[in-house]
Amino acid sequence: LKGFLQPGGRWVDFNDSTYSKEINISVYTAEQLGVKLNDQLIIFFMQDGGEAPRTRKLKIAGLYKTGIDEYDKLVAIGDMRLIQRLNDWDANQIGGYEMFLKNYDEMDVVSESITADLPVGLKSSTIKELYPSIFDWLSMQNYTIVIVLAIMVAIAILNLVTCLLILVLERTRMIGILKAVGGENFTIQKVFLYQGAIITFFGLFFGNIFGLLICWLQMKFGFIKLPEDAYFMSEAAVNIVWWQVGAVNIATFIICFVVLLIPTVIIRRIQPVRAIQFR
Structure with a gap:
């Protein structure tokens, strides 16, 4: 991601306290929201069961631009500990893992092998299936x-x-x-x-x-x-x-x-x- 960060910004500072109150968003998202670097952004986190959404105010530490719409329109980079706190997860609970393979041709085989070992309700998806x-x-x-x-x-x-x-x-x-x-x-x-x-x-x-x-x-x-x-x-x-x-x-x-x-x-x-x- 180093080459995608726009001048003047920086990546989120993952400090040792509870969680970082910073976020990185894409240039596209910033233009759509009418915000700029170092602005405060109010984030709404939707809850299951019809509960009212939770809000957090995060500072825009940097803007990135990959040139790939599927990323720029959907992905924001923040502190995982904030999500864990909002969802009442412990430090070992996450939403998913990303694996990078040296051999691209083994992607489907590895994905099928992982899916076979996962419990019911969890699955493995390849990048070809996601994008x-x-x-x-x-x-x-x-x-x-x-x-x-x-x-x-x-x-x-x-x-x-x-x-x-x-x-x-x-x-x-x-x-x-x-x-x-x-x-x-x-x-x-x-x-x-x-x-x-x-x-x-x-x-x-x-x-x-x-x-x-x-x-x-x-x-x-x-x-x-x-x-x-x-x-x-x-x-x-x-x-x-x-x-x-x-x-x-x-x-x-x-x-x-x-x-x-x-x-x-x-x-x-x-x-x-x-x-x-x-x-």
Whole structure:
């Protein structure tokens, strides 16, 4: 939470007395309530059984902003001992525990295991169950990434095929002469495949330099901003995973090289006599 605290504020001071009379709320909540830092906030605690709500006056020690609506609209940070006192709980009673796992993939298995060991009336919930909209959005982004990559590769292939076709057609007469002096189809094809591979390599090389530079600048300065209510973040998040960069480059090069075999088939159909006369 350290990076979410707004300038001028601080987190709740959990002193050793009965309970802290401070609270942290989000910037969104402060704007909705028309309050600011260090203001006194009257909190109403609803009671079961139709009892009148209890009130406490707490000082706003700091404001936070995560950019995630599900947190900013619902979460306030205060002293747990105040809740225990209002509910007549002892020091060992709480409303719930939060567990953080090192391996995200084990979340569902661990949750089911905990639920099986809990008494009736208690249950374990994963963060996916508590905030499904965030994970639905992340899942949608994964599909978007695949679609964008597919479109980019398709455009690259189309450009390369077009470029190689132009090279072949511009050198039709040269191909005819090479065939007339005994050049084999495969040997001539290799020349054009080599040219296509060079174009592909330099295209990937300079594309990587430009793309990684943009990613580094975004990580450093965050100049690409996003509307938080739609994307759950204020700026585009970038994380360079080098093995993924390498895998995409290798896969793109292989796919483009294989596709380059298609226009070189034209070389086999070129007849030396007609090609030499070609203008």
